[in-house]
Amino acid sequence: MKNISLRFRLVFWYSAIVSGTLLTFGIAAYITVSSDLYQNLDTSLERVSHSLDYIIQKKQRETMQPLKPAPRRKKYYQQQKEIAADSFAFFRDKIVLSDTSIAFRNDSNGVGEDPVWSAVYEHILFNPKNFYIQISDLKGQIVWRSENLDTNSLATVPLQNTNGFEPIISSTHILTGKSHNLRLLRIRTKQAYISVGYSLEEIDTTLYELFISLLIGFPVVLLISTIGGFILARVSLKPIDDLATSAREITASNLSNRLPEPKTNDEVARLTHTLNEMITRLEGSFYQIKQFTADVSHELRTPLAILTGELEVALKSEKSTREYQVLIISCLEEVERLSTVVRTLLDISRAETGQVHIEQKRVNLSLMLEEISEDAEILAEEKSITVGKMIEPGLFVEGDDIRLHQALLNIVDNSVKYTNIGGDILIRLVKQGNDVVLRLSDTGVGISEEHLPHIFDRFFRADQARSKDIQGNGLGLSIVKWIIEAHQGIITAESTIGKGTMITIILPLYTDHNGNPF
DSSP: OTTSOHHHHHHHHHHHHHHHHHHHHHHHHHHHHHHHHHHHHHHHHHHHHHHHHHHHHHHHHHHTOOOOOOOOOHHHHHHHHHHHHHHOTTOOOOEEOOSSOOOOOOOTTOOOOOHHHHHHHHHHHTSOTTEEEEEEETTSOEEEEEGGGTTOOOOOHHHHTOOOOOOEEEEEEEESSSEEEEEEEEEEOSSEEEEEEEESHHHHHHHHHHHHHHHHHHHHHHHHHHHHHHHHHHHHHHHHHHHHHHHHTOOGGGTTOOOOOOSSOSHHHHHHHHHHHHHHHHHHHHHHHHHHHHHHHHHHHHHHHHHHHHHHHHHHSOOOHHHHHHHHHHHHHHHHHHHHHHHHHHHHHHHHTTOSOOOOEEEEHHHHHHHHHHHHHHHHHTTTOEEEEEEOSSOEEEEOHHHHHHHHHHHHHHHHHTBOTTOEEEEEEEEETTEEEEEEEEOBSOOOTTTGGGTTSTTOOOHHHHHTTOOOOSOHHHHHHHHHHHTTOEEEEEEETTTEEEEEEEEEBOBOTTSOBO
């Protein structure tokens, strides 16, 4: 699915989830309805069987006679059927007697009857015709069965093989003109075997109709859900499509443009905001690349132009040995300047890619600054600059002594370069908590507030510095910043035009193996 659109995948998974949900619901509904129908039917069968058992027991106690079949009395039986038909029109199908039929209670004409079967008969008249009833004595002889059983009989073998009185529920099949599936309950009482069945036609019809409804409803609901899912996915992804269209219009030539951010607080708004932040960073990076290219070109062009000019001068006419020596020395100075620029750029590139190894060892920063301050005095002597120092002794840091010396000497050299003749430089080193703090202040030309945030950028040189024609490539402070940060330190600058600049460096104190500052 790698080449399939997100919209299609959303619709596919949405449809799959809906399908699974519908299928699960359909199966659960079918099973639940089926279980409830059978459970209710079993309860009805059990209720009918217990009612018959109660009637048989009650009438036997009243008559004190054993359960037995009675001679057939067709005339009276027909009268009872007619009476029942008039009173209960919906019970048209009645019971039929076995070959040894029963007798009923006396009526006004004095016909003899068996009170047990008379009571059973009255009870059956109030039950639907879908009940199939058979009563057998304890020997298994059928003494009663309903008319709808026709010539069929309900087996009592399971009851004869058990001594318990718990009902046995099962399904069976009979033929009475047409095929019938019955839900059959058989119970053994102290007087008889009672079998009560009910046609499963209604339940089967109900379950079949439910199945057809689910079968038809499933694809209809799925189709509607799929269409709805497609519309939902289309509406939901439209902001992303618009976002992609707008982003496609932004190129390297118009990185100042931004994506329109929606006023909502949703995922699309956050994505748009994140993309705009990325475009801002890209714009800055492109600007730095352009500026870097221009600065490198400028820094390399000057020494190359000097080299070219001096070599052309050397070729135009013959020179003395001394003149050639002067030209060669000048060329070597320019080559050294080129080498310095290239070497510094290589160091920055390696530092940014993590290829420069910073050695970690105990460094006496106080002693290092004492040595650097002496170098500063030598550098400042030509401009009559006073170098002061307030260095707290015995302060150690952990790091690379060569790199730290390079960084500190660089900022001291910058202070000397940009401090006016007769100015002052002060080097202070103190301990503050678990850190050492170096502050280097001067009374130089200062840096404008506009340029101050950029002094650690590569090739950056303030206009005031350029106007003084001070040599430099603008890479020194960027190297210093990288070295200090590589030692988990912080470097900041404060400056005022015409008053001077103060550089602050904070480095963590060296700690022993227990983590205590040393």
